[in-house]
Amino acid sequence: MAFLKVVPLEKALDVVNALPLKPKTEDVPLEEALGRTLAEDVISPMDVPPFDRATVDGYAVRAEDTFMASEANPVRLRVVGEVHAGEAPSITVGEGESVYISTGAPLPKGADAVIQFEDVERVGNEIIVAKPAYPGMGVMKKGADIPKGKLLLKKGTVLGFKETALLSAVGIARVRVFRRPRVAVISTGNEIVLPGQPLNAGQIYDINGRAVADAVREMGGEARFLGIARDDLESLKALILEAVEWADIVVLSGGASGGMRDLTASIISELGEVLIHGIAIQPGKPTIIGVVKGKPVFGLPGYPTSCLTNFTLLVAPLLRRLLGREGQVRKVRARLKHKVFSVKGRRQFLPVKLERDVAVPILKGSGAVTSFIDADGFIEIPENVESLDEGEVVEVTLFG
Numbered sequence: 001m002a003f004l005k006v007v008p009l010e011k012a013l014d015v016v017n018a019l020p021l022k023p024k025t026e027d028v029p030l031e032e033a034l035g036r037t038l039a040e041d042v043i044s045p046m047d048v049p050p051f052d053r054a055t056v057d058g059y060a061v062r063a064e065d066t067f068m069a070s071e072a073n074p075v076r077l078r079v080v081g082e083v084h085a086g087e088a089p090s091i092t093v094g095e096g097e098s099v100y101i102s103t104g105a106p107l108p109k110g111a112d113a114v115i116q117f118e119d120v121e122r123v124g125n126e127i128i129v130a131k132p133a134y135p136g137m138g139v140m141k142k143g144a145d146i147p148k149g150k151l152l153l154k155k156g157t158v159l160g161f162k163e164t165a166l167l168s169a170v171g172i173a174r175v176r177v178f179r180r181p182r183v184a185v186i187s188t189g190n191e192i193v194l195p196g197q198p199l200n201a202g203q204i205y206d207i208n209g210r211a212v213a214d215a216v217r218e219m220g221g222e223a224r225f226l227g228i229a230r231d232d233l234e235s236l237k238a239l240i241l242e243a244v245e246w247a248d249i250v251v252l253s254g255g256a257s258g259g260m261r262d263l264t265a266s267i268i269s270e271l272g273e274v275l276i277h278g279i280a281i282q283p284g285k286p287t288i289i290g291v292v293k294g295k296p297v298f299g300l301p302g303y304p305t306s307c308l309t310n311f312t313l314l315v316a317p318l319l320r321r322l323l324g325r326e327g328q329v330r331k332v333r334a335r336l337k338h339k340v341f342s343v344k345g346r347r348q349f350l351p352v353k354l355e356r357d358v359a360v361p362i363l364k365g366s367g368a369v370t371s372f373i374d375a376d377g378f379i380e381i382p383e384n385v386e387s388l389d390e391g392e393v394v395e396v397t398l399f400g
Protein backbone atom coordinates (compact mmCIF):
# COMPACT_ATOMS: atom_id res chain seq x y z
CA MET A 1 0.00 0.00 0.00
CA ALA A 2 1.20 3.48 -0.91
CA PHE A 3 0.45 6.02 1.84
CA LEU A 4 0.89 9.49 0.38
CA LYS A 5 3.63 8.44 -1.96
CA VAL A 6 3.05 11.20 -4.45
CA VAL A 7 3.17 10.06 -8.09
CA PRO A 8 3.03 12.06 -11.34
CA LEU A 9 -0.37 12.53 -12.97
CA GLU A 10 0.63 10.29 -15.90
CA LYS A 11 1.11 7.40 -13.50
CA ALA A 12 -2.33 8.03 -11.96
CA LEU A 13 -3.90 8.19 -15.43
CA ASP A 14 -2.14 4.93 -16.38
CA VAL A 15 -3.70 3.34 -13.31
CA VAL A 16 -7.14 4.71 -14.29
CA ASN A 17 -6.69 3.50 -17.89
CA ALA A 18 -5.75 0.04 -16.67
CA LEU A 19 -8.88 -0.32 -14.53
CA PRO A 20 -10.78 -3.28 -15.96
CA LEU A 21 -14.03 -1.47 -16.73
CA LYS A 22 -15.68 -2.09 -20.08
CA PRO A 23 -18.68 -0.35 -21.61
CA LYS A 24 -21.90 -2.34 -21.57
CA THR A 25 -24.83 -1.77 -23.87
CA GLU A 26 -28.59 -2.18 -23.63
CA ASP A 27 -31.69 -1.65 -25.76
CA VAL A 28 -34.01 1.10 -24.61
CA PRO A 29 -37.36 2.30 -25.89
CA LEU A 30 -37.15 5.56 -27.82
CA GLU A 31 -39.13 7.39 -25.13
CA GLU A 32 -36.33 6.66 -22.65
CA ALA A 33 -33.48 7.38 -25.05
CA LEU A 34 -33.05 11.12 -24.44
CA GLY A 35 -29.58 11.88 -23.09
CA ARG A 36 -28.30 8.36 -23.78
CA THR A 37 -25.27 7.60 -25.96
CA LEU A 38 -25.67 5.49 -29.09
CA ALA A 39 -23.74 2.23 -28.98
CA GLU A 40 -24.03 1.65 -32.73
CA ASP A 41 -24.46 3.57 -35.97
CA VAL A 42 -28.06 4.07 -37.05
CA ILE A 43 -28.85 3.62 -40.75
CA SER A 44 -32.21 4.72 -42.08
CA PRO A 45 -34.38 1.64 -42.65
CA MET A 46 -36.78 3.56 -44.90
CA ASP A 47 -37.40 6.50 -47.18
CA VAL A 48 -38.92 9.63 -45.68
CA PRO A 49 -41.40 10.52 -46.92
CA PRO A 50 -42.24 6.93 -47.83
CA PHE A 51 -44.17 8.10 -50.91
CA ASP A 52 -44.30 11.16 -53.20
CA ARG A 53 -46.34 13.56 -51.11
CA ALA A 54 -48.34 16.74 -51.76
CA THR A 55 -46.87 19.72 -49.91
CA VAL A 56 -49.93 21.91 -50.53
CA ASP A 57 -53.71 21.58 -50.71
CA GLY A 58 -54.71 21.79 -54.34
CA TYR A 59 -54.90 19.76 -57.52
CA ALA A 60 -52.63 16.94 -58.66
CA VAL A 61 -51.95 17.34 -62.37
CA ARG A 62 -49.70 16.17 -65.19
CA ALA A 63 -47.41 19.20 -65.53
CA GLU A 64 -47.16 18.75 -69.30
CA ASP A 65 -50.93 19.37 -69.58
CA THR A 66 -50.35 22.90 -68.26
CA PHE A 67 -47.24 23.87 -70.21
CA MET A 68 -49.25 25.98 -72.67
CA ALA A 69 -51.42 27.62 -69.99
CA SER A 70 -51.49 31.43 -69.81
CA GLU A 71 -53.84 34.20 -68.66
CA ALA A 72 -54.94 34.66 -72.27
CA ASN A 73 -55.25 30.93 -72.99
CA PRO A 74 -56.01 29.08 -69.75
CA VAL A 75 -56.13 25.27 -69.69
CA ARG A 76 -59.22 23.46 -68.38
CA LEU A 77 -58.70 20.15 -66.55
CA ARG A 78 -61.43 17.80 -65.40
CA VAL A 79 -61.47 16.96 -61.66
CA VAL A 80 -61.85 13.19 -61.55
CA GLY A 81 -61.51 12.49 -57.83
CA GLU A 82 -60.07 13.37 -54.43
CA VAL A 83 -57.24 12.02 -52.32
CA HIS A 84 -56.69 12.88 -48.68
CA ALA A 85 -53.83 12.34 -46.22
CA GLY A 86 -53.73 8.77 -44.95
CA GLU A 87 -55.32 7.35 -48.09
CA ALA A 88 -53.68 5.13 -50.68
CA PRO A 89 -55.05 6.49 -54.00
CA SER A 90 -56.13 3.96 -56.59
CA ILE A 91 -57.08 6.68 -59.03
CA THR A 92 -54.82 7.61 -61.97
CA VAL A 93 -54.56 11.10 -63.42
CA GLY A 94 -54.95 10.86 -67.18
CA GLU A 95 -54.42 13.44 -69.91
CA GLY A 96 -56.58 16.53 -69.31
CA GLU A 97 -57.44 15.39 -65.79
CA SER A 98 -56.73 16.48 -62.22
CA VAL A 99 -57.43 15.16 -58.73
CA TYR A 100 -58.16 17.22 -55.65
CA ILE A 101 -55.38 16.48 -53.12
CA SER A 102 -54.76 17.55 -49.55
CA THR A 103 -51.38 18.37 -47.98
CA GLY A 104 -49.59 15.18 -46.93
CA ALA A 105 -51.56 12.90 -49.25
CA PRO A 106 -49.77 10.54 -51.67
CA LEU A 107 -49.57 11.78 -55.23
CA PRO A 108 -51.86 9.69 -57.45
CA LYS A 109 -50.35 7.80 -60.40
CA GLY A 110 -49.97 9.86 -63.56
CA ALA A 111 -49.60 13.17 -61.70
CA ASP A 112 -46.23 14.83 -61.24
CA ALA A 113 -47.20 18.22 -59.79
CA VAL A 114 -49.65 19.82 -57.39
CA ILE A 115 -51.04 23.31 -58.03
CA GLN A 116 -52.24 25.01 -54.85
CA PHE A 117 -55.96 25.73 -54.95
CA GLU A 118 -55.40 29.51 -54.63
CA ASP A 119 -53.79 29.44 -58.11
CA VAL A 120 -56.67 27.85 -60.01
CA GLU A 121 -60.31 28.66 -60.50
CA ARG A 122 -62.74 25.85 -59.81
CA VAL A 123 -65.78 25.89 -62.02
CA GLY A 124 -68.10 22.94 -61.45
CA ASN A 125 -66.19 19.81 -62.28
CA GLU A 126 -63.26 21.60 -63.83
CA ILE A 127 -60.28 23.72 -62.83
CA ILE A 128 -59.03 26.59 -64.89
CA VAL A 129 -55.23 26.84 -64.91
CA ALA A 130 -53.74 30.12 -66.10
CA LYS A 131 -50.05 29.42 -65.32
CA PRO A 132 -47.90 26.41 -66.19
CA ALA A 133 -46.93 23.94 -63.49
CA TYR A 134 -43.56 22.20 -63.58
CA PRO A 135 -42.79 18.58 -62.69
CA GLY A 136 -42.15 18.26 -58.94
CA MET A 137 -44.02 21.48 -58.10
CA GLY A 138 -45.94 21.11 -54.82
CA VAL A 139 -44.48 17.64 -54.29
CA MET A 140 -41.94 16.18 -51.89
CA LYS A 141 -40.41 13.15 -53.56
CA LYS A 142 -40.17 9.80 -51.80
CA GLY A 143 -36.88 9.74 -49.80
CA ALA A 144 -36.17 13.44 -50.47
CA ASP A 145 -36.14 14.19 -46.75
CA ILE A 146 -34.26 11.05 -45.60
CA PRO A 147 -33.21 8.37 -48.11
CA LYS A 148 -33.28 4.72 -47.08
CA GLY A 149 -29.79 3.43 -46.22
CA LYS A 150 -28.44 6.83 -45.14
CA LEU A 151 -26.16 6.93 -42.09
CA LEU A 152 -28.33 8.94 -39.71
CA LEU A 153 -26.43 8.91 -36.43
CA LYS A 154 -23.00 7.73 -35.47
CA LYS A 155 -22.07 5.52 -32.55
CA GLY A 156 -21.12 7.78 -29.63
CA THR A 157 -23.78 10.40 -30.41
CA VAL A 158 -25.59 11.75 -27.37
CA LEU A 159 -29.29 11.69 -28.14
CA GLY A 160 -30.97 15.07 -27.84
CA PHE A 161 -34.45 16.00 -29.04
CA LYS A 162 -33.24 16.43 -32.64
CA GLU A 163 -31.84 12.93 -32.67
CA THR A 164 -34.94 11.37 -31.10
CA ALA A 165 -37.01 13.26 -33.69
CA LEU A 166 -34.88 11.75 -36.46
CA LEU A 167 -35.29 8.26 -35.03
CA SER A 168 -39.07 8.81 -34.83
CA ALA A 169 -39.13 9.91 -38.47
CA VAL A 170 -37.77 6.55 -39.58
CA GLY A 171 -39.93 4.57 -37.19
CA ILE A 172 -37.19 3.31 -34.89
CA ALA A 173 -38.77 2.44 -31.55
CA ARG A 174 -35.78 0.94 -29.71
CA VAL A 175 -32.13 1.94 -29.76
CA ARG A 176 -28.93 0.31 -28.56
CA VAL A 177 -27.20 2.63 -26.12
CA PHE A 178 -24.38 2.39 -23.64
CA ARG A 179 -25.58 1.39 -20.20
CA ARG A 180 -25.41 4.28 -17.77
CA PRO A 181 -22.34 3.85 -15.57
CA ARG A 182 -23.35 3.62 -11.92
CA VAL A 183 -21.50 5.85 -9.53
CA ALA A 184 -21.97 5.72 -5.76
CA VAL A 185 -21.10 8.97 -4.02
CA ILE A 186 -20.12 9.35 -0.39
CA SER A 187 -19.17 12.50 1.49
CA THR A 188 -17.14 12.26 4.65
CA GLY A 189 -16.59 14.53 7.62
CA ASN A 190 -18.14 15.32 10.97
CA GLU A 191 -18.59 18.94 9.91
CA ILE A 192 -20.63 18.17 6.79
CA VAL A 193 -24.41 18.66 6.87
CA LEU A 194 -27.00 18.19 4.13
CA PRO A 195 -28.72 21.33 2.78
CA GLY A 196 -32.10 21.75 4.40
CA GLN A 197 -30.76 21.01 7.87
CA PRO A 198 -29.71 23.60 10.40
CA LEU A 199 -26.01 24.37 10.68
CA ASN A 200 -24.46 24.09 14.11
CA ALA A 201 -21.25 25.82 15.07
CA GLY A 202 -18.34 24.65 12.93
CA GLN A 203 -20.53 22.90 10.37
CA ILE A 204 -20.80 23.51 6.63
CA TYR A 205 -23.12 22.25 3.93
CA ASP A 206 -22.25 19.29 1.76
CA ILE A 207 -21.24 20.50 -1.69
CA ASN A 208 -19.29 17.55 -3.05
CA GLY A 209 -22.03 14.96 -2.65
CA ARG A 210 -24.46 16.99 -4.75
CA ALA A 211 -21.81 18.18 -7.20
CA VAL A 212 -20.27 14.79 -7.93
CA ALA A 213 -23.65 13.03 -8.20
CA ASP A 214 -24.97 15.68 -10.57
CA ALA A 215 -21.75 15.84 -12.60
CA VAL A 216 -22.17 12.09 -13.12
CA ARG A 217 -25.81 12.55 -14.16
CA GLU A 218 -24.96 15.44 -16.45
CA MET A 219 -22.45 13.18 -18.20
CA GLY A 220 -25.11 10.50 -18.65
CA GLY A 221 -24.31 8.26 -15.71
CA GLU A 222 -26.51 7.05 -12.88
CA ALA A 223 -25.56 8.35 -9.46
CA ARG A 224 -26.57 7.37 -5.98
CA PHE A 225 -25.65 9.57 -3.08
CA LEU A 226 -25.20 7.26 -0.13
CA GLY A 227 -24.84 9.97 2.48
CA ILE A 228 -22.24 11.44 4.77
CA ALA A 229 -19.87 9.12 6.60
CA ARG A 230 -18.88 10.43 9.99
CA ASP A 231 -15.20 10.31 10.65
CA ASP A 232 -15.19 6.84 12.09
CA LEU A 233 -14.00 3.62 10.65
CA GLU A 234 -17.17 1.57 10.89
CA SER A 235 -19.50 4.13 9.34
CA LEU A 236 -17.21 4.61 6.34
CA LYS A 237 -16.54 0.90 5.94
CA ALA A 238 -20.26 0.11 5.88
CA LEU A 239 -20.93 2.76 3.24
CA ILE A 240 -18.07 1.62 0.99
CA LEU A 241 -19.28 -1.98 1.17
CA GLU A 242 -22.82 -0.88 0.34
CA ALA A 243 -21.45 1.23 -2.52
CA VAL A 244 -19.44 -1.52 -4.25
CA GLU A 245 -22.46 -3.84 -4.26
CA TRP A 246 -24.32 -1.56 -6.65
CA ALA A 247 -21.85 0.77 -8.31
CA ASP A 248 -19.34 0.48 -11.14
CA ILE A 249 -17.34 3.30 -9.57
CA VAL A 250 -17.29 4.72 -6.03
CA VAL A 251 -16.37 8.35 -5.37
CA LEU A 252 -15.62 9.51 -1.84
CA SER A 253 -14.68 13.03 -0.93
CA GLY A 254 -13.04 14.69 2.01
CA GLY A 255 -12.27 13.57 5.48
CA ALA A 256 -11.41 15.95 8.27
CA SER A 257 -7.67 16.50 8.41
CA GLY A 258 -4.76 14.55 7.01
CA GLY A 259 -5.51 11.81 9.50
CA MET A 260 -8.82 11.03 7.88
CA ARG A 261 -7.21 10.65 4.48
CA ASP A 262 -5.11 7.91 5.99
CA LEU A 263 -8.26 6.45 7.52
CA THR A 264 -9.93 6.31 4.09
CA ALA A 265 -6.80 4.77 2.59
CA SER A 266 -6.49 2.17 5.36
CA ILE A 267 -10.14 1.19 5.00
CA ILE A 268 -9.71 0.77 1.24
CA SER A 269 -6.58 -1.29 1.76
CA GLU A 270 -8.35 -3.38 4.39
CA LEU A 271 -11.31 -4.01 2.06
CA GLY A 272 -9.28 -4.15 -1.14
CA GLU A 273 -6.19 -2.40 -2.46
CA VAL A 274 -4.86 1.16 -2.60
CA LEU A 275 -3.26 1.74 -6.00
CA ILE A 276 -2.42 5.44 -5.68
CA HIS A 277 -2.30 7.69 -2.65
CA GLY A 278 -1.07 11.12 -3.62
CA ILE A 279 -0.68 12.78 -7.03
CA ALA A 280 1.73 15.59 -7.86
CA ILE A 281 -0.99 17.98 -8.92
CA GLN A 282 -2.48 21.15 -7.53
CA PRO A 283 -5.26 20.97 -6.52
CA GLY A 284 -5.75 17.37 -5.66
CA LYS A 285 -2.56 16.10 -4.10
CA PRO A 286 -4.27 13.97 -1.43
CA THR A 287 -6.17 11.80 -3.91
CA ILE A 288 -6.64 8.06 -3.50
CA ILE A 289 -7.33 5.50 -6.21
CA GLY A 290 -8.14 2.05 -4.94
CA VAL A 291 -10.08 -1.08 -5.77
CA VAL A 292 -12.60 -2.84 -3.51
CA LYS A 293 -14.27 -6.04 -4.69
CA GLY A 294 -13.15 -5.29 -8.23
CA LYS A 295 -14.70 -1.80 -8.21
CA PRO A 296 -12.59 1.36 -8.46
CA VAL A 297 -12.87 3.58 -5.41
CA PHE A 298 -11.72 7.20 -5.69
CA GLY A 299 -10.94 9.20 -2.58
CA LEU A 300 -11.03 12.83 -3.73
CA PRO A 301 -9.96 15.82 -1.62
CA GLY A 302 -12.56 17.58 0.52
CA TYR A 303 -12.10 21.05 -0.91
CA PRO A 304 -14.89 21.31 -3.49
CA THR A 305 -12.71 22.86 -6.17
CA SER A 306 -10.05 20.17 -5.65
CA CYS A 307 -12.71 17.48 -5.57
CA LEU A 308 -14.39 18.61 -8.79
CA THR A 309 -11.14 19.27 -10.67
CA ASN A 310 -9.97 15.77 -9.81
CA PHE A 311 -13.32 14.34 -10.73
CA THR A 312 -12.80 15.97 -14.15
CA LEU A 313 -9.23 14.67 -14.44
CA LEU A 314 -9.63 11.11 -13.17
CA VAL A 315 -13.24 9.98 -12.91
CA ALA A 316 -14.72 11.70 -15.97
CA PRO A 317 -12.40 9.84 -18.43
CA LEU A 318 -13.56 6.56 -16.93
CA LEU A 319 -17.20 7.62 -17.32
CA ARG A 320 -16.52 8.65 -20.92
CA ARG A 321 -14.99 5.25 -21.56
CA LEU A 322 -18.08 3.51 -20.17
CA LEU A 323 -20.32 5.82 -22.20
CA GLY A 324 -18.43 5.26 -25.45
CA ARG A 325 -17.46 8.91 -25.59
CA GLU A 326 -13.69 8.65 -25.36
CA GLY A 327 -11.87 11.67 -26.66
CA GLN A 328 -14.89 13.94 -26.33
CA VAL A 329 -13.07 16.61 -24.31
CA ARG A 330 -13.54 20.17 -25.43
CA LYS A 331 -10.54 22.48 -25.46
CA VAL A 332 -10.22 26.07 -26.63
CA ARG A 333 -7.26 28.39 -27.03
CA ALA A 334 -7.16 31.69 -25.21
CA ARG A 335 -4.77 34.43 -24.12
CA LEU A 336 -3.94 34.75 -20.49
CA LYS A 337 -5.34 37.95 -18.94
CA HIS A 338 -2.39 38.43 -16.59
CA LYS A 339 0.74 36.78 -15.28
CA VAL A 340 0.26 33.86 -12.90
CA PHE A 341 2.62 31.98 -10.62
CA SER A 342 2.50 28.26 -10.05
CA VAL A 343 3.61 25.74 -7.44
CA LYS A 344 6.93 24.20 -8.39
CA GLY A 345 7.02 20.42 -8.55
CA ARG A 346 3.24 19.99 -8.85
CA ARG A 347 1.34 20.24 -12.07
CA GLN A 348 -1.21 22.95 -11.56
CA PHE A 349 -4.74 23.01 -12.88
CA LEU A 350 -5.73 26.63 -12.65
CA PRO A 351 -9.41 27.48 -13.02
CA VAL A 352 -10.09 30.24 -15.56
CA LYS A 353 -13.08 32.22 -16.71
CA LEU A 354 -13.36 32.89 -20.42
CA GLU A 355 -14.10 36.39 -21.63
CA ARG A 356 -14.20 35.88 -25.40
CA ASP A 357 -10.67 34.66 -26.20
CA VAL A 358 -9.17 35.85 -22.93
CA ALA A 359 -8.64 33.44 -20.04
CA VAL A 360 -9.07 35.17 -16.69
CA PRO A 361 -7.38 33.19 -13.89
CA ILE A 362 -9.42 32.60 -10.74
CA LEU A 363 -7.10 32.94 -7.80
CA LYS A 364 -9.34 32.29 -4.79
CA GLY A 365 -7.71 28.90 -4.24
CA SER A 366 -9.14 25.42 -4.03
CA GLY A 367 -10.73 26.11 -0.64
CA ALA A 368 -13.35 28.31 -2.37
CA VAL A 369 -16.22 26.59 -4.15
CA THR A 370 -16.64 29.63 -6.39
CA SER A 371 -13.17 28.98 -7.86
CA PHE A 372 -14.85 26.10 -9.62
CA ILE A 373 -18.32 27.55 -10.10
CA ASP A 374 -17.08 30.77 -11.71
CA ALA A 375 -14.70 28.87 -13.98
CA ASP A 376 -15.43 27.81 -17.55
CA GLY A 377 -12.48 25.44 -17.50
CA PHE A 378 -8.90 25.13 -16.42
CA ILE A 379 -5.42 25.56 -17.81
CA GLU A 380 -2.58 23.20 -17.12
CA ILE A 381 0.76 24.52 -15.87
CA PRO A 382 3.54 21.91 -16.03
CA GLU A 383 5.53 20.99 -12.90
CA ASN A 384 8.72 22.68 -14.15
CA VAL A 385 7.03 25.98 -15.07
CA GLU A 386 6.87 28.58 -12.32
CA SER A 387 4.89 31.27 -14.11
CA LEU A 388 2.94 32.10 -17.24
CA ASP A 389 3.04 35.58 -18.72
CA GLU A 390 0.27 38.01 -19.56
CA GLY A 391 -0.95 37.42 -23.11
CA GLU A 392 0.53 33.94 -23.33
CA VAL A 393 -1.55 31.53 -25.42
CA VAL A 394 -3.02 28.79 -23.21
CA GLU A 395 -5.23 25.79 -23.87
CA VAL A 396 -8.38 25.79 -21.77
CA THR A 397 -10.03 22.44 -21.04
CA LEU A 398 -13.71 23.22 -20.73
CA PHE A 399 -15.79 21.82 -17.89
CA GLY A 400 -18.98 19.99 -18.69
Ligand SMILES: Nc1nc2c(c(=O)[nH]1)N[C@H]1C(S)=C(S)[C@@H](COP(=O)(O)OP(=O)(O)OC[C@H]3O[C@@H](n4cnc5c(N)ncnc54)[C@H](O)[C@@H]3O)O[C@H]1N2
Binds near residue numbers: 188257260300302366
Ligand atom coordinates in the same frame (compact mmCIF):
# COMPACT_ATOMS: atom_id res chain seq x y z
N1 LIG B 1 -1.02 20.96 6.75
C1 LIG B 1 -1.61 20.85 5.59
N2 LIG B 1 -2.93 21.01 5.53
C2 LIG B 1 -3.56 20.92 4.36
C3 LIG B 1 -2.81 20.66 3.21
C4 LIG B 1 -1.44 20.48 3.28
O1 LIG B 1 -0.73 20.22 2.30
N3 LIG B 1 -0.87 20.57 4.52
N4 LIG B 1 -3.45 20.59 2.01
C5 LIG B 1 -4.71 21.27 1.90
C6 LIG B 1 -5.28 20.83 0.66
S1 LIG B 1 -4.57 21.42 -0.76
C7 LIG B 1 -6.38 20.04 0.61
S2 LIG B 1 -7.04 19.65 -0.93
C8 LIG B 1 -7.05 19.55 1.81
C9 LIG B 1 -7.32 18.07 1.65
O2 LIG B 1 -7.97 17.65 2.74
P1 LIG B 1 -8.89 16.36 2.79
O3 LIG B 1 -9.01 15.77 1.43
O4 LIG B 1 -8.45 15.52 3.88
O5 LIG B 1 -10.31 16.95 3.06
P2 LIG B 1 -10.89 17.57 4.38
O6 LIG B 1 -9.82 17.96 5.29
O7 LIG B 1 -11.96 16.72 4.83
O8 LIG B 1 -11.58 18.82 3.77
C10 LIG B 1 -10.93 19.93 3.30
C11 LIG B 1 -11.94 21.06 3.33
O9 LIG B 1 -13.04 20.76 2.50
C12 LIG B 1 -14.26 20.78 3.24
N5 LIG B 1 -15.12 19.69 2.76
C13 LIG B 1 -14.94 18.38 2.92
N6 LIG B 1 -15.94 17.69 2.37
C14 LIG B 1 -16.79 18.58 1.88
C15 LIG B 1 -18.04 18.48 1.22
N7 LIG B 1 -18.60 17.30 0.96
N8 LIG B 1 -18.67 19.61 0.84
C16 LIG B 1 -18.11 20.83 1.12
N9 LIG B 1 -16.92 20.98 1.72
C17 LIG B 1 -16.29 19.88 2.13
C18 LIG B 1 -13.84 20.55 4.66
O10 LIG B 1 -14.79 21.02 5.56
C19 LIG B 1 -12.52 21.29 4.69
O11 LIG B 1 -12.76 22.67 4.88
O12 LIG B 1 -6.26 19.74 2.96
C20 LIG B 1 -5.66 21.03 3.07
N10 LIG B 1 -4.94 21.08 4.28
Ligand code: MOO
Binds near residue numbers: 282285301306367
Ligand atom coordinates in the same frame (compact mmCIF):
# COMPACT_ATOMS: atom_id res chain seq x y z
O1 MOO C 1 -4.38 19.38 -3.00
MO1 MOO C 1 -5.43 20.57 -2.60
O2 MOO C 1 -6.48 19.60 -3.50
O3 MOO C 1 -4.24 21.43 -3.52
O4 MOO C 1 -6.31 21.83 -3.11
